[in-house]
Structure formats: structure tokens, C-alpha cells
Amino acid sequence: MVHQVLFIVFGLICVAGAVNLLVQRHPINSALSLVVVMASLALIYLLLGAEFVAAIQVIVYAGAIMVLFVFVIMLLNAGSEERSSGSRIALLLGVPGVLVLGCLIGWIMINNNKQLGGVSIAATDFGETHPIARLLFRDFLLPFEITSILILIAIMGAVVLGKREG
Amino acid sequence: MVPLSWYLVLSAILFCLGVFGFLLKRNIITIFMSIELMLNAVNLSFIAFANYWNAHAGQRLASGREIVGLSGHVFVFFVMVVAAAEAAVGLAIIIAVFRTRETLNVDRVNLLKL
Missing domain, CATH: 1.20.120.1200 (NADH-ubiquinone/plastoquinone oxidoreductase chain 6, subunit NuoJ)
Incomplete structure (x- = not known):
């Protein structure tokens, strides 16, 4: 209830x-x-x-x-948003x-x-940090490492895009 | 005891509202926020199914190796990582667009090259 x-x-x-x-x-x-x-x-x-x-x-x-x-x-x-036809x-x-x-x-x-x-x-031990960390660093280790490369590329891309040109 | 379908219907409602925002809003930042809303809706259904799987399939596989019900949580973790990267790059693109065109209205951003 x-x-x-x-x-x-x-x-x-x-x-x-x-x-x-x-x-x-x-x-x-x-x-x-x-x-x-x-x-x-x-x-x-x-x-x-x-x-x-x-x-x-x-x-x-x-x-x-x-x-x-x-x-x-x-x-x-x-x-405020301009009203246009779209x-x-x-x-x-x-x-x-x-x-x-x-x-x-x-x-x-x-x-x-x-x-x-x-x-x-x-149950209380379902979504806690410990079982998730075990899963993340054992079974999903390769995807986890690939996301770190993704983040690195995103940081560099954001810096390059945000840089004022010339 | 809440039916699983309520969570999934809530997720569908949020996703559809996100698509409406994507189609109807004209401000590029609000369109971007609608995409974040859609990602959140998908995350909600991931978490709901993870809970369902955990409750019905038990915590251990037949081999007794690992908790599979938590895979949904790990997927949500990856979705959040990708959303953070996407937000950083997307907002940098928005700033670059605003510098060259002086507008945030997507209807006025209709040329690839100025």
C-alpha cells in the first residue's frame, strides 16, 4: 500500500x-x-x-x-523561445x-x-555498490575500459569545439 | 506490491513526452534536454526489468556464478556515462553554433556552411 x-x-x-x-x-x-x-x-x-x-x-x-x-x-x-513555424x-x-x-x-x-x-x-543487498562493482569490474571490464576512452575522446572534442577560432 | 506494468507505462509516458519535446520545441537547448528525458525513460525501464529479473530468476545462475539481475543496473551506468559524454560534446557544439549564428532557434540553423 x-x-x-x-x-x-x-x-x-x-x-x-x-x-x-x-x-x-x-x-x-x-x-x-x-x-x-x-x-x-x-x-x-x-x-x-x-x-x-x-x-x-x-x-x-x-x-x-x-x-x-x-x-x-x-x-x-x-x-525566451522564439515562436516559429517549424x-x-x-x-x-x-x-x-x-x-x-x-x-x-x-x-x-x-x-x-x-x-x-x-x-x-x-531485498536490501540487491542494488548495493558491492555486487554492482563485482559485476562491473569482472564481467563488464572491457566495456568499462572502453567507456573511459570514450570519455577521454569526449573531453578532447569538447575542448576543441569550445575553443575560440583563430 | 506495484505491478511491473505501471513502471513500464510511466517509462513510456516519459519517453513519448521526450519525443514530443524533440519534435515541437524550437530552442536547441530544450531539444537537447528532451533527449536527456528520453534517456531517463529508458533507464527507468532498465531498472524495472532488473528488479523483475532479480525477483523471478533468483540471484544466481545455474552455474552458481554471478548475479545476472544486476546487469540492468550496469547498463544504466553505461547509459549515464554516454549521456555525460554526449552532454559535454553537445553543449560545446551548441556554443559553437551560437558563436557563428547568434541564435538558438533551430529553424534559423539551416545552412551547413556560412
Whole structure:
């Protein structure tokens, strides 16, 4: 019962933040509502027993990445969004297509509700750092090392792109 | 006891809202934030399925070797790493675009070469 109430509350906060991201015209308001979405997603991760992922969701996503976004918005002194027509194909095909996709996924999930079963608040040692670290540094060691190279390339790319030319 | 399908429907709603933002918003930074929203929606379904797998398949394989239910968490970790790298490079590109064109409206960024 408590689990359901918590899920509904944080799920509604999540969806409200995402809708607010779309409705707001100033990018800084959108960025702050995205922080709300990420923080409530971290709480939903806690409900699913993923403690480590919830922690890095707050630290990396809501912390580092969103600070980067807010920093760029303030650096560029971005004003309110201009209203322009945009792409007509995106409106005519994209919006109904996405609506159909969302309804289809929802319908399939609700129909298969019985087979999927339920989620209870997991045992305490499920999503802790220790088992994740064992998995990450043993079975996923090669992908982990490759991501470090990816990060290095991304840092160099960001420096080169951000450098003022000439 | 919350049905797994609720989590997946929430994930689908967030993903669709992200696609709406990507299609309808005109500010390049907001479009970028919509992409982050879509990545978060996918992360939510990864975590939900990891919990489901862990609860139903048990913590050990038949060989008794490793916990597979946690693979979803590791995938989310990698998605976050890639999202961080993407944010760094993407925002650098946005700054470069703003320097040359003095606008953040994607409708006015329609030339490859100035």
C-alpha cells in the first residue's frame, strides 16, 4: 500500500515535471523542471531497490549534467523561445505517430499485466555498490575500459569545439 | 506490491513526452534536454526489468556464478556515462553554433556552411 502511494506520488511528480518542460518557453525553466524529473526518478529507483543507481542519478544527472546545462544557458544568455513555424511533417506525422506508439506500449503492458507480475521493495543487498562493482569490474571490464576512452575522446572534442577560432 | 506494468507505462509516458519535446520545441537547448528525458525513460525501464529479473530468476545462475539481475543496473551506468559524454560534446557544439549564428532557434540553423 505504502509502495503504491509512493509510486503514484513520485510518478505524478515525474510526469508533471516532464509536461512542464514542454510547456515552459524559457530554457532555464525547462532545465529546472528536468531536475525535478530526475530527482523523482531517483526516488523511484530507490523503490525498485537500486540504491547505487539512485545515488549516481542524483550526483551525475541532477548534479553534473544539469549544472552543465544551466551553465550553458546562462553563458549564452538565452532568452525566451522564439515562436516559429517549424517542420510541418513533424507536426502532421510525428505527433500522431508518437501518440499511437505511446498508446500501443501502454495497451500491451496493461494487457500483459498478469504475466509480468508485480514488483515489491527488493531485498536490501540487491542494488548495493558491492555486487554492482563485482559485476562491473569482472564481467563488464572491457566495456568499462572502453567507456573511459570514450570519455577521454569526449573531453578532447569538447575542448576543441569550445575553443575560440583563430 | 506495484505491478511491473505501471513502471513500464510511466517509462513510456516519459519517453513519448521526450519525443514530443524533440519534435515541437524550437530552442536547441530544450531539444537537447528532451533527449536527456528520453534517456531517463529508458533507464527507468532498465531498472524495472532488473528488479523483475532479480525477483523471478533468483540471484544466481545455474552455474552458481554471478548475479545476472544486476546487469540492468550496469547498463544504466553505461547509459549515464554516454549521456555525460554526449552532454559535454553537445553543449560545446551548441556554443559553437551560437558563436557563428547568434541564435538558438533551430529553424534559423539551416545552412551547413556560412
